[in-house]
Amino acid sequence: MELKISPSILASDYANLEKELNRISNSDLIHIDVMDGHFVPNITIGAPVVKALKRVCNIPFDVHLMISNPIDYVEDFAAAGADIICFHTESNSDIEKTIEKIHFLGKKAALAVKPKTEIDVVLPFLDKLSMVLVMTVEPGFGGQSFMEEVMPKIEKIRETNKEIDIEVDGGINEETVKIAAKAGANVFVAGSSVFKSEIPNDMITLLRNNAEI
Numbered sequence: 001m002e003l004k005i006s007p008s009i010l011a012s013d014y015a016n017l018e019k020e021l022n023r024i025s026n027s028d029l030i031h032i033d034v035m036d037g038h039f040v041p042n043i044t045i046g047a048p049v050v051k052a053l054k055r056v057c058n059i060p061f062d063v064h065l066m067i068s069n070p071i072d073y074v075e076d077f078a079a080a081g082a083d084i085i086c087f088h089t090e091s092n093s094d095i096e097k098t099i100e101k102i103h104f105l106g107k108k109a110a111l112a113v114k115p116k117t118e119i120d121v122v123l124p125f126l127d128k129l130s131m132v133l134v135m136t137v138e139p140g141f142g143g144q145s146f147m148e149e150v151m152p153k154i155e156k157i158r159e160t161n162k163e164i165d166i167e168v169d170g171g172i173n174e175e176t177v178k179i180a181a182k183a184g185a186n187v188f189v190a191g192s193s194v195f196k197s198e199i200p201n202d203m204i205t206l207l208r209n210n211a212e213i
Contacts, residue, residue, distance in 0.1 A: 003211045004028035004187045005204045006062045006167065009053075010044065011191030017049075021057045024194060026201040029062040029084070031169070031189045034077070036067040039091060040139050047076040054081030062189075064112065064169070066139050067091065071098040078105035086110035086133050086167075089121045099128050110167070114139060119153035126161045131187065136180070137170025146171025151183040158184030174203075174210050181211040 006029035012020040021030065032050060037043040050063065063082035067073060070087035071094065077085055085102045089095060089111055102109040111122045112133035122132050134153050137144035147170065157166055167187035168180040177188050190207055197203040 001163075001165075001186045003181070003208055004165070005194075005207050006031040006187055006189045007194040007200070007204065008033060008169070008189050008191035009195075011195040013195075017053060018056045020195065021053065021059075023200045024204060025059075026204045027059050029187070030057060030059050031062045031064060031191075032082075034063060034065050034067060035139075039068045039088065040066045047073070047080040050077060050082060051080035060084065062086070062110075062167075062187075064133065065091075066112075069093055071101060074098065074102050074107075075105060078102070078107050082107060084108045084110050084131060086112050086131065088112045088114070088139075090114055090117060095125060096128075099125060103128075110165075112139075112169075113153070115147050115150050119156050122157070123160060126157070126164055129164060131165035131167055132157055133167040133169055133189075134185070135170055136168050136172070136176075139169075144170055146173075146176040146179075148176075148179055151179065154180065154183040154185050172207070174206050177207050177211050178213055181213075186211075 007024045008031040010033045035042045035044045060083040062084045065087045099109045108130035110131035166185045168185045169189035172190040173193040
């Protein structure tokens with residue numbers, strides 16, 4: 001299972017996004033958090049910013065839609081340059097129809113679950129997904145502490161499907177990445193630990209190496 005580091009630009013300097021992307025050129029994916037102020041209590045960026053970033057970055061975009069009605073916006077984000085479109089099981093959109101629309105647009109589909117959501121909700125859709133995102137913090141804000149108690153969710157997905165990418169998002173650093181990897185995760189979203197480090201690319205390498213332990 002390939003290990004992937006997906007730095008979250010939520011923790012970056014939004015006034016200098018192109019420069020920030022250059023600081024994480026060692027990334028496997030770029031994690032882009034989209035929040036609407038309804039599904040989560042915060043507002044971030046939309047499709048126009050994703051489109052602008054795509055012009056200056058050739059690393060695949062891992063777009064995480066924390067919005068109430070993702071099915072209404074997947075076309076915009078697909079056109080803007082999203083490579084993976086992830087939406088929440090807790091959203092208002094029909095899960096199967098949203099996955100189908102993402103596939104129709106030629107993109108990879110991923111499903112996310114909040115910490116308190118039972119993981120069984122994603123199991124019927126695993127064969128249609130490229131990835132499952134298990135939140136290891138409550139979605140909405142960066143800089144929160146890692147919730148180790150959700151690791152059994154990762155273990156259950158990995159027992160069910162050996163090949164699917166399992167992503168963790170929240171509180172990932174050089175120590176917690178080991179815990180998540182041991183549970184079966186192979187894609188790691190890291191915000192503060194990467195962008196607040198002196199040399200982000202070196203931190204990405206450290207996270208990747210620690211996940212192999």
